[in-house]
Structures are given as C-alpha cells and as structure tokens.
Amino acid sequence: MIALSIAGFDPSGGAGILADVKTFQALGVYPTAVITALTAQNVKQVESVESVNPDFVAKQIDLILAEEDINYAKTGMLYSAEMVEMVASKVKEYNLKLVVDPVLVAGSGGVLSQDNLVETLKKHLLPVAELTTPNIHEAEALTGLEIKDEDDACKAACELGKLCPTVVTGGHLNGRDIFYQSSLNEKSLGFIDGEILKSNNTHGSGCTYSAAVTAYLVKGLSLVESLKQASYFTKKAIENGSHGTLNQIWRLNQP
Numbered sequence: 147m148i149a150l151s152i153a154g155f156d157p158s159g160g161a162g163i164l165a166d167v168k169t170f171q172a173l174g175v176y177p178t179a180v181i182t183a184l185t186a187q188n189v190k191q192v193e194s195v196e197s198v199n200p201d202f203v204a205k206q207i208d209l210i211l212a213e214e215d216i217n218y219a220k221t222g223m224l225y226s227a228e229m230v231e232m233v234a235s236k237v238k239e240y241n242l243k244l245v246v247d248p249v250l251v252a253g254s255g256g257v258l259s260q261d262n263l264v265e266t267l268k269k270h271l272l273p274v275a276e277l278t279t280p281n282i283h284e285a286e287a288l289t290g291l292e293i294k295d296e297d298d299a300c301k302a303a304c305e306l307g308k309l310c311p312t313v314v315t316g317g318h319l320n321g322r323d324i325f326y327q328s329s330l331n332e333k334s335l336g337f338i339d340g341e342i343l344k345s346n347n348t349h350g351s352g353c354t355y356s357a358a359v360t361a362y363l364v365k366g367l368s369l370v371e372s373l374k375q376a377s378y379f380t381k382k383a384i385e386n387g388s389h390g391t392l393n394q395i396w397r398l399n400q401p
Contacts, residue, residue, distance in 0.1 A: 147174065156187060161352075179385075204232050217364070244271075245277045359376040
C-alpha cells in the first residue's frame, strides 16, 4: 500500500509534508512525497515561503509515478495558481484519486498562498478531486460565505459539493464534521460526530486529517468510513501531542 503527498515543507515537523509522511507510516501506508514549497516557520509563526519551480515539481511527480503504482494522492500547500494547474494536469494524466486539503493560511495566521489561488483551485483542482477537506476559514475563502455556525457550514459544504465531495471540518465549531456529496441520483448531507479538545497541540491537524483520510482510502475503506476513522486518528494524535504540535507517530491497530 502506497500513497503520494504533494505539499509544502514545514521545518518544525508538525505540518506539511512531514506530517503527511508520519501519518501514512503510522497507518501502515508507504509514503512518497513531492515538495511544492519551502517555509521558514515554527508552530507559532510563518516567516517566509519559497515556492519550488512547478516544472521541477512536475518532474518529481513523473519520476515517482514512472516506478510506483500509486492510485491515491493528496495535496497540501500548493501556493501558486501555476502549481495548482500543473498538479491538476498530472492528476488527470495519471488518473489519480485525489484528496485536496486546500491550504491557504497557517494555523498561526501566516499566509501560505498567493491571492489568485482560490479561483484556480475551484476551476482546475477541485473538479478532478475525490474529496476536499477545508476547515471553516478555508471554506469561507472558497465560497465567499460567512460561517458562524453549523447551518452556515452546511451551506458552504453544499456549495463546494457542486465541485467535489466536501467535508468541512468542525474543529473551529463544535467538533462535528459536515460531509456533503452529490451524484446524478442522490445528494447527501451528513455529520460525523466529534468533540472540541482542550489542547494546544493542534499544529498540523488539517494535514494529519487529510493524510489519514487518504491512507484509509488506500487501505480500501469507503469514503464515509475513511472520514470517521481519520477523525478518530486525528483526535488521538492531538491527545498524544506535545510542544504545540500533534504526534502522528501514534499508532492505530485498525484495518
């Protein structure tokens, strides 16, 4: 079992590509990783971002997929519209099943994207994705809707669900995730129960969650069951974390 992460590098180890790799490994999935950007940051602040040339990122993807049989990938920080368009083209070229974590702003408040990223994500990447996993701030940016409560989050999930299945994570509301998917014959809106944890160890929680969803999909779980298991895994990672970040090495004996 193998998965691909296409994301930025967080030198603190709590988020980004390192969080994805640790999550994949903790769940028994072999990680491959393509770095889209370098950051100077820690758990409290982002000082600067240096984007990798999209052509070089494309070479990384091509060389990995030339040798590895990979069906599932996830994205994290892509930073630029050019990078998003390139990744979308590779998803279609290799028929990848993609989980999109629409990283726009770090939990510490640092900007992790250029101004034109939102529209490019909506136009090029979300329509080729199997799932997107925004928190409420990312969902607001992607939809233009203000989210103050679960009803607002449901509206945002339904709006984004026109592009691809969407889970609006509940860490900034009451802990429940809101999932919406639409097909030709059915539209479904549901809740995945959770809780708000009183912890400072949340740096990288969005990366861990989306990586865990990807890992469970690789292992053959359904989308809904993958969301449930990823929510539980992320909760346990937060509970076992320290120094302001999660512990994705926490191991889970699950199918």
